[in-house]
Amino acid sequence: MEHSRIALAHPADATPGGDRASASSAYWYPDGHTPSAVDVLNLLRRYRTAETAMRARTRSSMHMNETDLLALRHLLRAQQRGDLVRQRDLSTLLDISSASVTALVDRLEQSGHVERRPHPSDRRSVVVVPTADTDREVRHTLGDMHQRMIAVVDGMTGEQLVAVGTFLAGMVEAVEESSTPPTRSAQTR
Amino acid sequence: MEHSRIALAHPADATPGGDRASASSAYWYPDGHTPSAVDVLNLLRRYRTAETAMRARTRSSMHMNETDLLALRHLLRAQQRGDLVRQRDLSTLLDISSASVTALVDRLEQSGHVERRPHPSDRRSVVVVPTADTDREVRHTLGDMHQRMIAVVDGMTGEQLVAVGTFLAGMVEAVEESSTPPTRSAQTR
DNA sequence: GGCGAGTTGCTAGGTTGGCTAGCAACCATG
DNA sequence: CATGGTTGCTAGCCAACCTAGCAACTCGCC
Numbered sequence: 001m002e003h004s005r006i007a008l009a010h011p012a013d014a015t016p017g018g019d020r021a022s023a024s025s026a027y028w029y030p031d032g033h034t035p036s037a038v039d040v041l042n043l044l045r046r047y048r049t050a051e052t053a054m055r056a057r058t059r060s061s062m063h064m065n066e067t068d069l070l071a072l073r074h075l076l077r078a079q080q081r082g083d084l085v086r087q088r089d090l091s092t093l094l095d096i097s098s099a100s101v102t103a104l105v106d107r108l109e110q111s112g113h114v115e116r117r118p119h120p121s122d123r124r125s126v127v128v129v130p131t132a133d134t135d136r137e138v139r140h141t142l143g144d145m146h147q148r149m150i151a152v153v154d155g156m157t158g159e160q161l162v163a164v165g166t167f168l169a170g171m172v173e174a175v176e177e178s179s180t181p182p183t184r185s186a187q188t189r
Numbered sequence: 190m191e192h193s194r195i196a197l198a199h200p201a202d203a204t205p206g207g208d209r210a211s212a213s214s215a216y217w218y219p220d221g222h223t224p225s226a227v228d229v230l231n232l233l234r235r236y237r238t239a240e241t242a243m244r245a246r247t248r249s250s251m252h253m254n255e256t257d258l259l260a261l262r263h264l265l266r267a268q269q270r271g272d273l274v275r276q277r278d279l280s281t282l283l284d285i286s287s288a289s290v291t292a293l294v295d296r297l298e299q300s301g302h303v304e305r306r307p308h309p310s311d312r313r314s315v316v317v318v319p320t321a322d323t324d325r326e327v328r329h330t331l332g333d334m335h336q337r338m339i340a341v342v343d344g345m346t347g348e349q350l351v352a353v354g355t356f357l358a359g360m361v362e363a364v365e366e367s368s369t370p371p372t373r374s375a376q377t378r
Numbered sequence: 379g380g381c382g383a384g385t386t387g388c389t390a391g392g393t394t395g396g397c398t399a400g401c402a403a404c405c406a407t408g
Numbered sequence: 409c410a411t412g413g414t415t416g417c418t419a420g421c422c423a424a425c426c427t428a429g430c431a432a433c434t435c436g437c438c
Binding site: 313 | 414415416417418419
């Protein structure tokens with residue numbers, strides 16, 4: 001069983017400086033100095049790593065692969081909103097072929113996570129709905145984490161929230177590469 | 190060719206409120222109000238989506254899968270630091286079997302991205318090194334993005350950086366779920 | 379009304395990238 | 409120097425994606 005363990009907590013995303021900065025809410029940088037730009041970006045990468053590991057854990061605890069889980073999340077959100085989801089929708093959302101969606105829904109149906117229902121107005125289509133158990137399961141698995149995340153943000157001042165928002169928006173922009181003029185709007189997409 | 194396109198810019202990560210908030214650096218929330226906790230978390234999710242899409246783009250532009258790219262990044266970082274990387278190391282880092290690493294290195298060697306070298310002191314081991322071309326390629330592909338990211342962070346005040354750092358550290362903690370006492374250290378791991 | 383083009387989800391068969399098992403070469407320790 | 413652990417390889421398996429092609433259905437247009 002060389003493998004089994006899935007995603008260690010820290011896949012050694014080691015950086016030159018090591019990854020100290022033990023994740024405490026208030027004092028995340030050891031010395032009292034203002035964090036440098038690089039520190040912050042490292043921390044962002046660290047978050048990404050942690051999140052990936054978390055997903056692996058969830059996936060494993062639900063005996064499910066990434067795509068299936070993504071589909072499930074979308075189904076739950078759509079259900080909450082009262083939207084119908086056809087297989088076609090999953091295909092475009094997940095960017096996989098219709099054949100793969102058939103297989104995917106087969107798996108989820110097999111495991112009792114979703115049900116196929118006839119579409120009310122289009123007899124070609126199949127509507128996919130999550131079961132009540134699925135909702136409970138996901139809520140239970142991810143609910144605590146969401147609580148903690150909200151708690152962190154709730155504990156911040158308005159000014160701090162603006163800073164974080166600005167930062168995240170900047171990261172999105174940087175990553176989306178479109179390199180639009182800094183005047184807002186006008187995205188190519 | 191139903192597929193080809195990979196990762197649209199916005200895989201419709203639609204949220205109840207829609208995902209307006211066009212990604213401008215300074216004014217990322219439309220009204221002048223302080224962003225709510227949920228706004229910020231939505232933005233974080235949005236970043237995650239954008240980053241995933243970016244990875245898909247990179248992967249496709251380099252004709253490579255996620256694992257291979259991860260391996261490559263690690264190899265480049267190790268090289269910069271002057272460290273040797275054995276296949277075994279990749280195995281533990283990526284959490285895949287030694288057999289899969291053999292296949293992985295085969296692929297990367299085939300495509301000219303890495304070379305196998307004998308280990309200086311252990312004749313069982315194989316040292317994997319990235320080629321100069323690879324370094325150039327990655328630098329070219331990701332360099333601009335890094336510049337933009339650094340620029341964003343550089344443009345922030347010390348106070349703002351602290352806010353962002355606190356936020357990210359909090360997110361890491363929330364996601365790692367260990368639910369350690371808020372006094373730092375003592376991680377289970 | 380009916381006919382042709384487009385859409386939806388299914389089946390069939392191929393490819394990729396993981397896996398386990400087992401092995402030869404090598405290291406290291408008593 | 410023998411014996412047990414480590415490293416990377418081969419062989420064979422499997423999950424989850426793909427493309428191609430099809431039957432059932434919808435819809436727009438005569």
